[in-house]
Amino acid sequence: MITLAPEPLTRAAFAPFGDVIETAGAAHFVINEGTTTRFHALTEAATGPEGTAILSIFRGRRRPLTLTMMERHPLGSQAFMPLSDEDWLVVVAPSPEPSALRCFRATGDQGVSYFSGIWHHPLLVLCAQQDFLVVDRQGPGENLEERMLSAAVEIEM
Amino acid sequence: MITLAPEPLTRAAFAPFGDVIETAGAAHFVINEGTTTRFHALTEAATGPEGTAILSIFRGRRRPLTLTMMERHPLGSQAFMPLSDEDWLVVVAPSPEPSALRCFRATGDQGVSYFSGIWHHPLLVLCAQQDFLVVDRQGPGENLEERMLSAAVEIEM
Numbered sequence: 298m299i300t301l302a303p304e305p306l307t308r309a310a311f312a313p314f315g316d317v318i319e320t321a322g323a324a325h326f327v328i329n330e331g332t333t334t335r336f337h338a339l340t341e342a343a344t345g346p347e348g349t350a351i352l353s354i355f356r357g358r359r360r361p362l363t364l365t366m367m368e369r370h371p372l373g374s375q376a377f378m379p380l381s382d383e384d385w386l387v388v389v390a391p392s393p394e395p396s397a398l399r400c401f402r403a404t405g406d407q408g409v410s411y412f413s414g415i416w417h418h419p420l421l422v423l424c425a426q427q428d429f430l431v432v433d434r435q436g437p438g439e440n441l442e443e444r445m446l447s448a449a450v451e452i453e454m
Numbered sequence: 455m456i457t458l459a460p461e462p463l464t465r466a467a468f469a470p471f472g473d474v475i476e477t478a479g480a481a482h483f484v485i486n487e488g489t490t491t492r493f494h495a496l497t498e499a500a501t502g503p504e505g506t507a508i509l510s511i512f513r514g515r516r517r518p519l520t521l522t523m524m525e526r527h528p529l530g531s532q533a534f535m536p537l538s539d540e541d542w543l544v545v546v547a548p549s550p551e552p553s554a555l556r557c558f559r560a561t562g563d564q565g566v567s568y569f570s571g572i573w574h575h576p577l578l579v580l581c582a583q584q585d586f587l588v589v590d591r592q593g594p595g596e597n598l599e600e601r602m603l604s605a606a607v608e609i610e611m
Contacts, residue, residue, distance in 0.1 A: 318509060318511070318587075319511075320511050320513065320585070323511075328576070329514075329517075329576035329577060330517075330576075332514065332515050332516075332517040332576070332577070333512050333513065333514045333515070333576065333577050334512070334513040335510055335511075335512055335588075336510055336511040336512075336513070337508075337510050338508040338509075338510055338592060339508075339509055339510055339511060340508070340509050341506055341507070341508050341509070341592070342499065342506065342507040342508070342509065342589070343506075344506075344507070349498055349499065349500075349501075350498070350499040350501070350507035350589070351494075351495040351496075351497070351498050351499070352475060352495075352496055352497050352498075352499065352533055352535075352565075352567070352589060353492055353493055353494050353495055353496055354475070354476075354477050354480075354492075354493040354496060355490050355491070355492055355493075356477065356490065356491040356493070357486075357489065357490045358489050358490070359489075360486075360487075360489040376509055378509075378535075378537070378587045379537075380535070380536075380537065380563070381539075382538075406537070406585075408509075408587070410509070419485070419486040419487075419489070419490065420486060420489070420490050428477070428563075430475075430535045430565070430587055431492075432499070432507070432509060432589060435495060435498070
């Protein structure tokens with residue numbers, strides 16, 4: 298069993314895996330006669346020519362923080378934005394090997410979008426239950442690949 | 455001056471204008487080894503063949519509830535999902551005439567997606583400041599049409 302410690306989620310650290318969706322440090326401009334600030338195009342939904350972007354809500358429940366598998370979506374990006382202000386965990390890896398995993402602790406005002414093909418763990422919430430707006434791809438083709446890890450990875454909070 | 459009273463936001467009442475993004479009454483299934491409920495494809499981002507869906511955050515500030523204009527996006531849908539639990543207002547119309555406007559009061563766990571070409575008012579929040587995740591279209595072509603109303607419309611709360 299390998300242990301893994303969460304790092305703070307920052308744009309720079311997360312750049313190889315996807316975009317961080319947050320207002321802090323983001324380009325913005327004012328619209329609607331000065332009444333709205335638009336933090337513009339924080340990420341783009343990649344769906345390929347045959348896919349479309351759909352919006353869903355994922356209701357995640359707390360689960361043991363012992364990881365045994367990773368997954369990826371080869372045909373499209375997948376974005377998660379928390380709908381309540383609770384920290385949550387993001388686990389990604391350049392390859393689905395236990396020693397390659399990275400864990401980021403996101404705050405309740407940080408979302409992420411995984412680039413197409415990036416290995417990640419399914420949703421990990423830290424409170425009893427948390428909702429997320431999810432933007433991902435719908436369309437033809439097989440867009441889910443799962444891989445068991447050769448050893449379990451335990452997140453050490 | 456015309457006055458307009460907010461109605462509750464329901465899927466049935468909003469159907470001519472777009473989708474309501476909420477878990478209540480939505481189709482769902484369980485994923486991630488039973489730890490996540492997916493309320494699936496609550497709406498689709500329409501962008502046309504030349505557009506892509508982008509994710510932005512809109513930070514809306516309270517403004518007077520006297521409406522003088524409407525707008526629409528002929529080339530793509532536009533979805534708003536509140537990121538904090540505060541009621542907000544949605545104003546739509548089949549045509550940009552004062553007597554045609556409808557106002558819906560959305561709760562903090564209800565988002566909407568305006569279909570392409572649907573006349574709507576820019577963001578109307580009821581608290582001092584509220585953030586929304588916005589999914590709309592980026593791409594070539596003119597995707598914003600604005601129209602002044604022939605008479606002001608006052609929302610009566």
